[in-house]
Amino acid sequence: MKLKVYTVNSFAKTIEGGNPAGVVIDADSLSDESMKDIAAAIGFSETAFVMKSESAHFKVRFFTPEEEVDLCGHATIATFYVLLSKGLIKPGVFLQETKAGILSVEVKADSSIMMEQNTPSFYEIVNKKEIADSLNITENEMIDELPVQIVSTGLRDILVPVKNINILNAIQPNFEEVSRISSKYNTIGYHVFTLETLFGSSTYCRNFAPLYGISEESATGTSNGALASYLFKYENIKKVHDHPFVMEQGYSMKKPSEIIVELMVKGQEMGVKVGGKVLNLSEMEVEI
Known part of the structure; x- marks a missing residue:
């Protein structure tokens, strides 16, 4: 079975720049082992897997070629850019469920993405x-x-x-x-x-x-x-x-x-948002 994976470069300053990430949409049926294998096959530092969530707009899990991590900034930016580009969302503010908590993501009209992070x-x-x-x-x-x-x-x-x-x-x-x-x-x-x-x-x-x-x-x-x-x-x-x-x-x-x-x-409270531009949207297939 072949699985479609979207790839983009998050935080790109130039066409050659940024950090590549993989994004898999509709990943609910994938096992943990499958997600790990897919991330390893893609070979990027992180791949994001988008799922349904009962407490947010989306649940997103992140895998390196080695193991799962609780959160990934550039793969979050990649995820919401892909969702926007594929017409699955419009500019606005969304909630994503991650293992680091439920965090907001702002999708701007110019296609830049800003994601909320935890209080430092x-x-x-x-x-x-x-x-x-x-x-x-x-x-x-x-x-x-x-x-x-x-x-x-x-x-x-x-x-x-x-x-x-x-x-x-x-x-x-x-x-x-x-x-x-x-x-x-x-x-x-x-x-x-x-x-x-x-x-x-x-x-x-x-x-x-x-x-x-x-x-x-x-x-x-x-x-x-x-x-x-x-x-x-x-x-x-x-x-x-x-x-x-x-x-x-x-x-x-x-x-x-x-x-x-x-x-x-x-006062003593600090909120953090991280974001930037995304370039080079493309597609690839991975055998699972």
């Missing part, structure tokens, strides 16, 4: 030397004033500040160590960033998640949602651009990507 949670501050060694850099190449910290807006990431783009682009991680440390701290991976940027954006980033079969990812919604929240928390230390935040990612992979993050701050 700040966890352990991690030893810089431990992280530096796994990235084959020195502690001196990290930003002194900013901590290495685990932050989540749906998925736990280790946020790693380095001093400039040259340092960041030159990083060649020890992926075995990155996987071990990611597992040790129960995180997806590392989101490494610098406040030096190419185009006057907020940050320039690279993302490593080898524990989940992703050596490097060209655009990550959840990680950048966490990063914007982190920058807002520490903005008295280093320059941070006005909201919305604009994150540059994927340039080291020749996949230029732009991730937009909006923070809604009321």
Whole structure:
């Protein structure tokens, strides 16, 4: 039996850019094992499976080539762009049921998509030397004033500040160590960033998640949602651009990507939305 899979590039800055994701519509009949096999066959960092929901407009599950994850930003953006392009929804606000909770997604008239993420949670501050060694850099190449910290807006990431783009682009991680440390701290991976940027954006980033079969990812919604929240928390230390935040990612992979993050701050409460543009809608078939 052949299954239709839609593919798009989320957060694309150029036609070559963005992060590819697979989207399977009407996935209710698929078993967990089938979804995992399909994600592995497609080979993208994440594939989204759209189902019926009793508590939201849609239920969406996300699989890497290795296993299921609770939430995926770029695959959410991909999902709602496909639903819009296929005439299954119109611009508006929708609820999606995920393993990270029920979250809203705004589909704009210009076909850009913004997704709600969880209220940010700040966890352990991690030893810089431990992280530096796994990235084959020195502690001196990290930003002194900013901590290495685990932050989540749906998925736990280790946020790693380095001093400039040259340092960041030159990083060649020890992926075995990155996987071990990611597992040790129960995180997806590392989101490494610098406040030096190419185009006057907020940050320039690279993302490593080898524990989940992703050596490097060209655009990550959840990680950048966490990063914007982190920058807002520490903005008295280093320059941070006005909201919305604009994150540059994927340039080291020749996949230029732009991730937009909006923070809604009321007193001690913070809401997070992440989104951007989508390009390159196409279809493929997978044998199941």
